[in-house]
Amino acid sequence: MLTKYDNEMKLEFLSKSCNEAFARIAVAAFASQLDPTIEEIADIKTAVSEAVTNCIIHGYENTQGIIKVHGMIKNNDIIIEISDSGVGIEDINMAKEPLYTSKPNLERSGMGFTIMQSFMDELNIESVVNLGTKVTMKKSIKQNLKDTNDQNNICITA
Amino acid sequence: MESNYLKEDKTLVLKITEELDHHMVEKIRRKADYEIERHIPRKVIFDFNQVSFMDSAGIGLILGRYKNITMLGGKLELKNVNEQVTKILKMSGVTKLIEINKEACA
Numbered sequence: 183m184l185t186k187y188d189n190e191m192k193l194e195f196l197s198k199s200c201n202e203a204f205a206r207i208a209v210a211a212f213a214s215q216l217d218p219t220i221e222e223i224a225d226i227k228t229a230v231s232e233a234v235t236n237c238i239i240h241g242y243e244n245t246q247g248i249i250k251v252h253g254m255i256k257n258n259d260i261i262i263e264i265s266d267s268g269v270g271i272e273d274i275n276m277a278k279e280p281l282y283t284s285k286p287n288l289e290r291s292g293m294g295f296t297i298m299q300s301f302m303d304e305l306n307i308e309s310v311v312n313l314g315t316k317v318t319m320k321k322s323i324k325q326n327l328k329d330t331n332d333q334n335n336i337c338i339t340a
Numbered sequence: 341m342e343s344n345y346l347k348e349d350k351t352l353v354l355k356i357t358e359e360l361d362h363h364m365v366e367k368i369r370r371k372a373d374y375e376i377e378r379h380i381p382r383k384v385i386f387d388f389n390q391v392s393f394m395d396s397a398g399i400g401l402i403l404g405r406y407k408n409i410t411m412l413g414g415k416l417e418l419k420n421v422n423e424q425v426t427k428i429l430k431m432s433g434v435t436k437l438i439e440i441n442k443e444a445c446a
Binding site: 292 | 365399400
């Protein structure tokens with residue numbers, strides 16, 4: 183397979199809430215090859231959990247559908263695409279507002295997109311009503327201090 | 341989730357043993373509300389010692405219980421909260437409403 187990425191993976195699963203843990207753990211395992219810190223892994227897991235939960239509650243409104251997760255790694259970046267073929271979002275800007283929820287009766291906090299935005303470096307939402315929603319998130323994994331020092335040393339001696 | 345009611349202190353301790361996501365909160369919510377309505381405690385403590393993961397579903401759970409408990413004249417406290425959970429609590433403003441027991445974090 184020809185790819186512009188260093189590594190790639192794809193997952194497809196049913197929109198069942200028990201798959202929320204499966205998805206975030208699978209993506210965390212995929213991300214672990216970049217040697218992230220515990221905090222970076224926790225950030226990724228939380229963002230994936232929010233996106234997958236959105237597909238189940240909002241995209242498919244608790245009916246059965248397929249959720250797709252596409253993970254890509256390029257240099258120190260992990261890019262995660264999470265998509266559904268559900269109802270779509272009419273007003274993306276409103277959905278992104280902190281504390282806004284279209285389902286207040288479900289005790290939802292309205293913090294999903296806010297958490298994805300602040301836990302990842304980039305967040306992009308594409309949605310077409312009645313066709314579905316695709317969330318793309320990117321996070322740069324900082325290389326730890328020891329590695330940078332080693333590289334500096336090599337530069338100096340070279 | 342394990343619950344323990346301390347009669348003399350009128351305190352209900354709810355020890356959460358699950359990861360707090362949308363899948364798990366429904367079950368926890370039902371049990372927590374049952375225990376709260378049964379005892380009408382003066383204080384409810386959510387013990388997060390065994391919670392390794394929480395997302396925004398946990399925020400909804402905490403704020404919902406906060407509302408119910410306050411309405412019944414009680415107080416809600418969180419203890420043993422790890423860094424990942426603290427980050428989400430701070431971001432969503434929960435820390436301004438609800439006391440996090442720092443002493444128990446050590």
